[in-house]
Amino acid sequence: MTDYQRACPLADLPETGAVGVVVDGVPVAVVRSEGQVHAIHDVCSHAEVALSEGDVEDGEIECWLHGSRFDLTSGTPTGLPATTPVPVYPVKVDGDDVLVDVHHPLNTTD
Numbered sequence: 001m002t003d004y005q006r007a008c009p010l011a012d013l014p015e016t017g018a019v020g021v022v023v024d025g026v027p028v029a030v031v032r033s034e035g036q037v038h039a040i041h042d043v044c045s046h047a048e049v050a051l052s053e054g055d056v057e058d059g060e061i062e063c064w065l066h067g068s069r070f071d072l073t074s075g076t077p078t079g080l081p082a083t084t085p086v087p088v089y090p091v092k093v094d095g096d097d098v099l100v101d102v103h104h105p106l107n108t109t110d
């Protein structure tokens with residue numbers, strides 16, 4: 001059972017980068033990197049800042065505040081100070097729209 005909802009137009013995404021949106025009340029960073037579209041919770045696991053304001057490179061997004069990087073596929077931090085994964089969500093492109101299912105994260109964050 002999936003619950004995809006419209007997150008943003010595909011055209012809103014930079015070639016490499018993120019946009020912050022809210023899907024069903026959940027902050028989501030919709031990210032394009034290396035031709036792939038990803039959806040990751042738009043709150044760093046280290047402090048309450050938006051990951052969508054950070055840089056995107058090589059399939060990772062970097063928190064602008066302290067520099068932790070998170071793998072866009074797994075949500076796993078690849079560098080300190082964050083040690084807890086960030087939820088990542090199923091995402092698909094439907095025509096001109098990006099759809100995200102915020103109710104069924106792909107990873108566990110415990």
Ligand code: FES
Pocket residue numbers: 044045046047048049063064065066067068080081082
């Ligand atoms: S708030 Fe993101 S690494 Fe510190």
